[in-house]
Amino acid sequence: MFQGALVTLISLALYFSSLLGGEMPPARRSALPPASQVAESDADSSLGVVTGNVVVVYDAIGSRKSIAELRRGDYVEILKRDGSWYQVRLSSGEVGYVTAFTVMPANRQFPERQTPYTVLGYYVSDSRLPSLPSLRANDDVLTAISPWTWEVTAAGDLVASFDTQDIGAALRYAGERGLRTYALIHNTALDTKGRGNFSSALAHQLLSNPTARRRLVHNILEVLKDWGMSGVHIDFEMVRPSDRDHLNAFVRELYEVLHPVGFEVTIAVPSKTRELPNDSWSGAFDYAFLSRYADQIMLMTYDEHWSGGTPGPIASISWVEDVIRYALSAGVPRHKIILGIANYGYDWPRYGEGRAVTYQTAMNIAERYSVPVLWDSQAKVPYIRYGDGRQIWFENRQSLSYKLELVQKYQLGGISLWRLGQEDPGSWNVIRDMLGSP
Known part of the structure; x- marks a missing residue:
């Protein structure tokens, strides 16, 4: 079970002040992962593929205001990287931010795993x-x-x-x-x-x-x-x-x-x-x-x-x-x-x-x-x-x-x-x- 499909990875950009509940507080920038955890080559690709099951697009870095939700396999245009975030353009033309661990440059996709166990x-x-x-x-x-x-x-x-x-x-x-x-x-x-x-x-x-x-x-x-x-x-x-x-x-x-x-x-x-x-x-x-x-x-x-x-x-x-x-x-x-x-x-x-x-x-x-x-x-x-x-x-x-x-x-x-x-x-x-x- 659990075959195939890329897995995404956590963005520590959203630590939520260590507490999550109800209307969650803004992300604490102090809890962001170091920029070195995002490969430098990522910035060279303009096309990105969503690797998370469901990924939230925010209107600004650290914001809790969502402008869209993406699904695994959706494509976005990567405009730039800002630390542990990507600024992306959606197919609708809207521009927002996603955590860098939830989108992978399309030229770096990994093959799906096939195993019986x-x-x-x-x-x-x-x-x-x-x-x-x-x-x-x-x-x-x-x-x-x-x-x-x-x-x-x-x-x-x-x-x-x-x-x-x-x-x-x-x-x-x-x-x-x-x-x-x-x-x-x-x-x-x-x-x-x-x-x-x-x-x-x-x-x-x-x-x-x-x-x-x-x-x-x-x-x-x-x-x-x-x-x-x-x-x-x-x-x-x-x-x-x-x-x-x-x-x-x-x-x-x-x-x-x-x-x-x-x-x-x-x-x-x-x-x-x-x-x-x-x-x-x-x-x-x-x-x-x-x-x-x-x-x-x-x-x-x-x-x-x-x-x-x-x-x-x-x-x-x-x-x-x-x-x-x-x-x-x-x-x-x-x-x-x-x-x-x-x-x-x-x-x-x-x-x-x-x-x-x-x-x-x-x-x-x-x-x-x-x-x-x-x-x-x-x-x-x-x-x-x-x-x-x-x-x-x-x-x-x-x-x-x-x-x-x-x-x-x-x-x-x-x-x-x-x-x-x-x-x-x-x-x-x-x-x-x-x-x-x-």
């Missing part, structure tokens, strides 16, 4: 563990990225939660190579200790309020139009089972607004092997209903064992297959199922809570303690024992290959990798060999 990478701005190097090294096999971008408020507003320079570079790079881009919308909030966690209270306040839901749908639509993205990825977690109908209503309302104008709707859902309507983790997620109003369903097939529980596989092969079977039995079309792949592990002490680790951290610990990487032949996952009873369970290229066999066996839509920058580098050749490069 989605390979989506979640992208996070993190200077300590950047995602950009992984994106650049593997753009031949990736088909889409979903950057961690906006958090919601109870009123239905959107608050930017990302590094504008990093996300701007990533999305322009992705778009130049024909990858699709999805704005990731999440319900995290600061807890009493100042840590960002998924909030059931926030989700309830938002989803149970029809006015707030409508406001959020409007704001998501405006974000996608202004930034020229392919669609939205909803990552609401810890939603209360009592909010199941409210979540269904929101996704339906979102789909009914976005789909008619060409935007895609995708959603991450907790893994489950049977229906548990009162379960605090998965009870709110109605697989069958959500799949009717989403282009893709990302199964979060990881955290079978989590940091706060007992040590064990992050995603044993039998458990992953059980989740797939349940999703299919619940009525999710197989081509809409995207299998979640963990690019991380947990390091558990003998007693107490574990901590998240990357593949490379696990390898470094094995080397430091001179211990082997062990293999659980039943779960088809690696693990390490070291120190005073510590255990690390994680994922690597070998465990990935077994999961990709399930993608092939059940003819699923593809995979989503949480997240770029944490993975075993050897995983990419496994993906190339088993799912094929676009």
Whole structure:
């Protein structure tokens, strides 16, 4: 799925003072991407093609007054470049401004990607563990990225939660190579200790309020139009089972607004092997209903064992297959199922809570303690024992290959990798060999 069609790329010109809602404030010029992110050769072409699904033309730079909306494939005349904006002339003769990431000179168009599988990478701005190097090294096999971008408020507003320079570079790079881009919308909030966690209270306040839901749908639509993205990825977690109908209503309302104008709707859902309507983790997620109003369903097939529980596989092969079977039995079309792949592990002490680790951290610990990487032949996952009873369970290229066999066996839509920058580098050749490069 998600084949073809150029993807556009975000214009960070519209940061909206970090807050989006209702009548949105003017763009802050301080949040514009550096002019160097717009290729100098762009200015030499007078004919431009729109690469965003829907692109807004403004009467002036930074203005919120729209004079027209363009669709992917429309042509405009590029008159000049002004920083991160193009001044363009429309077929009607009107002159306006579009962000430079949403229009590409016609002589620089990229071919459409043709691949039977989605390979989506979640992208996070993190200077300590950047995602950009992984994106650049593997753009031949990736088909889409979903950057961690906006958090919601109870009123239905959107608050930017990302590094504008990093996300701007990533999305322009992705778009130049024909990858699709999805704005990731999440319900995290600061807890009493100042840590960002998924909030059931926030989700309830938002989803149970029809006015707030409508406001959020409007704001998501405006974000996608202004930034020229392919669609939205909803990552609401810890939603209360009592909010199941409210979540269904929101996704339906979102789909009914976005789909008619060409935007895609995708959603991450907790893994489950049977229906548990009162379960605090998965009870709110109605697989069958959500799949009717989403282009893709990302199964979060990881955290079978989590940091706060007992040590064990992050995603044993039998458990992953059980989740797939349940999703299919619940009525999710197989081509809409995207299998979640963990690019991380947990390091558990003998007693107490574990901590998240990357593949490379696990390898470094094995080397430091001179211990082997062990293999659980039943779960088809690696693990390490070291120190005073510590255990690390994680994922690597070998465990990935077994999961990709399930993608092939059940003819699923593809995979989503949480997240770029944490993975075993050897995983990419496994993906190339088993799912094929676009």
